[in-house]
Each structure stands twice: as C-alpha cells, then as structure tokens.
Amino acid sequence: MAQVTIHVLPRPYQARIENGLLARAGAILAEILPQASQVFAVTVPPVRRRWAAKLVRSLRSAGFKPQVVAMPDGEPAKKLATVEKLAGKLARLGADRKAVLIALGGGVVGDVTGLLASLYMRGVELVQIPTTVLAQVDASIGGKTAVNLAAGKNLLGTFYHPRVVLIDPAVLKTLPEREFRAGLYEALKCGIIGDVDLFLRFEQNRARILRRDPVELEYLIAQSVKLKAEVVSADEREEGLRRVLNLGHTIGHALEAETGYGSLLHGEAVAWGMVAATNIALRVGRTDSLTAGRIADAVLSLGRLPEVKVSARKVLARLQSDKKTQNGVVHFVLPREIGKVEIANDVPERVVVDAVEELRRLSRRD
Ligand SMILES: NC(=O)c1ccc[n+]([C@@H]2O[C@H](COP(=O)([O-])OP(=O)(O)OC[C@H]3O[C@@H](n4cnc5c(N)ncnc54)[C@H](O)[C@@H]3O)[C@@H](O)[C@H]2O)c1
Ligand SMILES: [Zn+2]
Numbered sequence: 001m002a003q004v005t006i007h008v009l010p011r012p013y014q015a016r017i018e019n020g021l022l023a024r025a026g027a028i029l030a031e032i033l034p035q036a037s038q039v040f041a042v043t044v045p046p047v048r049r050r051w052a053a054k055l056v057r058s059l060r061s062a063g064f065k066p067q068v069v070a071m072p073d074g075e076p077a078k079k080l081a082t083v084e085k086l087a088g089k090l091a092r093l094g095a096d097r098k099a100v101l102i103a104l105g106g107g108v109v110g111d112v113t114g115l116l117a118s119l120y121m122r123g124v125e126l127v128q129i130p131t132t133v134l135a136q137v138d139a140s141i142g143g144k145t146a147v148n149l150a151a152g153k154n155l156l157g158t159f160y161h162p163r164v165v166l167i168d169p170a171v172l173k174t175l176p177e178r179e180f181r182a183g184l185y186e187a188l189k190c191g192i193i194g195d196v197d198l199f200l201r202f203e204q205n206r207a208r209i210l211r212r213d214p215v216e217l218e219y220l221i222a223q224s225v226k227l228k229a230e231v232v233s234a235d236e237r238e239e240g241l242r243r244v245l246n247l248g249h250t251i252g253h254a255l256e257a258e259t260g261y262g263s264l265l266h267g268e269a270v271a272w273g274m275v276a277a278t279n280i281a282l283r284v285g286r287t288d289s290l291t292a293g294r295i296a297d298a299v300l301s302l303g304r305l306p307e308v309k310v311s312a313r314k315v316l317a318r319l320q321s322d323k324k325t326q327n328g329v330v331h332f333v334l335p336r337e338i339g340k341v342e343i344a345n346d347v348p349e350r351v352v353v354d355a356v357e358e359l360r361r362l363s364r365r366d
Contacts, residue, residue, distance in 0.1 A: 055102070263307075
C-alpha cells in the first residue's frame, strides 16, 4: 500500500492508496476514529448502487452503525441548497458533533460533503473515499471544498481537510469510459509538472493504463497524490507554488466557460489547455520542440478529445477577466522539460490566440 502524508496544520493526515482498500475502510476508521458515534456515508445513486454495500459491510464488521445518505448526481447538484438539504437529513437522523461524514463519490460528492462537514455543528470529522480518477488524484487531496453559485463555479467554499483519504483504484472499473479518460489527464499533468517516471509510464504503458490494469492505476494514482501532497504541504493556500498545479487550467477553464460547461469534461478541457500551454512554451522559447512533441503526443494519444469550436479571441478575453488574473496580467504555467514547469506572465496576446487556433485545427474532425 502507498501512504502519502499531507503536511498541513494543525494536523497532518494521510492518503492511502491500495487496490481493495474499500473493504478495509471499517478497520482503518476504527483505528483512526475510535470515538466515532455515528457514521454517515454521503453518495450519489450511481456510486451507491455499485459500491455502498461494500463500504457498509466493512464499517459494520468494524463495529460501526453506518447510514447512507444520498444526494442527486451531477454538477448541477453542487449548490448550497444540496448542502442545506443534507444538513437537514443529518439533523433528522440525529447526527451530533461526534458524527463522521464519509464522502463516497467523485469530486462533486467530495466538494459538497467537505463543505457540509465544515459547517455542520461548526465542523464534524470528514473522510474522503474518492471514486473517480479525478477525485482520486486531485479533488480529494488539498482540503478545498466548494459549491457553485449562479455567478460562477466554486465561489462558495472552505478549506477543510479530511482525517484520512482512502483511495481504492479498484472502484474505477465501473466508471464510464469518458470520465475515466478525463481523469487520466490530471494524472498526466502531475507527470509533466514534476514526475518524469510518471510521465514515462504514460508513454510506455499507455495500453495497460487504458485497459485499467490495477497495478498501473495504483502506481499512477499514488504518484499523482504524492505530487499534489508535496505541493499542498508546501503551499496550502495557493499563494505561490500551488499554482503549478494549474498547468493546462488557465486555457482549460476559459474553454469550459466559453463552451458553457456543456461539451467538454473538466479533464478534457485541461487536456486541451496543456496542449495549448505546450504550444505557447515552444513559441516563446521556454521549451524545445522535442519536449513539446512528447507532451502533445502523450496527451493526444490517450484518446480522441471533443472538438474545440470556440473563438480564440473570446478565449483571450475570458482569460483577461479570469479570477486568476492579477492586475490584468495572465499567468501561464508553461512546461520547460518533462517534469519541470515555470510560471510566465509575459506571454504576448498574439501567441495565446495562435495557440488556441492551433487547438481548433488539431481537433477538427474530417
Ligand atoms: N476540491 C478540489 O480541490 C477539486 C479539484 C478538482 C475538481 N474538483 C471538482 O470536482 C468535480 C468533478 O469531479 P468528478 O470529475 O469526479 O465528477 P463527478 O463527481 O460528477 O463524477 C462523475 C460521474 O461519475 C459517476 N461516478 C463516480 N464514481 C463512479 C464509479 N466508481 N463508478 C461509476 N460511476 C461513478 C458519478 O455519479 C458522476 O455521474 C467538479 O465539481 C470540480 O469542481 C474539486
Ligand atoms: Zn483540474
């Protein structure tokens, strides 16, 4: 089993990554949270159907009396009204200050349950059991919780770390193909940012990864979690270093927003964003053509990405009004070498527009 410590104050915690871990969740929680009086697993119907019984069995055999609390599936459920409804359910079920909330699901469940745990009775214990690639390599690590507002995504949230993150790559076998691949781009991102070996796995073992070979998945999830944990441990609140995790996200977010969050999954938008960032790095002389080619190939060989049909000018305008913009200057995370990135704030507008137009060309289906 891989164990990764996330060093945050006042209390560091661990992420454990192992195939089959879900069946041992009860025993682990009995060790970490022996005082837990009530345990509530928050989940969505598709995950409940496939994985809740296994978790409940494991909790029961460790002496807990777990209850499963369902919320609606999908990004539209990531809103304050869902948090309020869940809090009402918890109160009716008699949840007190010693309750433990388990988030069993993807990033939506993790974000909503995290926010709920930070608010219910001014804060109860939280355990993350992420069930998508995206949630396993990214959303469950780092303590960010949020819901969306009509005015924008993730505008209402807290920093609230779980007591432990239990990652079982075996649960990914029921994940829809497109969700699975979309999450892989975030893992590949970790390789490009700071883990050459992880990147090489994508180059060399791609077929096995796409077949969801459990050994490959365990490796790439563990390495991605390690990288995110290192960055978060050094920079919990995103002042500096944590920004490197935004590789592909500057343009990715703009593409998501410009397409109305309809045609691209987040990971797919990040994939296009990484291709664009690589193209920009090449054009402004921050990387060489060999490195740029390897990165673009690694991204594009994971599967066909949805077509990009947006106007490059509109993408640029969005970037300039994005919340991550400082004083009107857009910061880009640019790859230098495999495993090394840098932040640039001097990319000419023309270069950005050209890079987005290049995405349109690359993605055209003919
Ligand atoms: N907190 C953070 O730091 C952070 C970081 C990145 C993303 N996020 C958030 O995460 C969210 C996206 O998360 P996501 O991509 O996991 O989407 P998601 O939670 O909507 O899950 C995607 C779909 O997969 C289904 N599903 C989940 N696990 C499954 C399984 N094992 N088998 C079958 N189906 C399964 C879900 O029911 C859902 O329909 C966004 O809201 C994003 O803002 C948060
Ligand atoms: Zn992301």
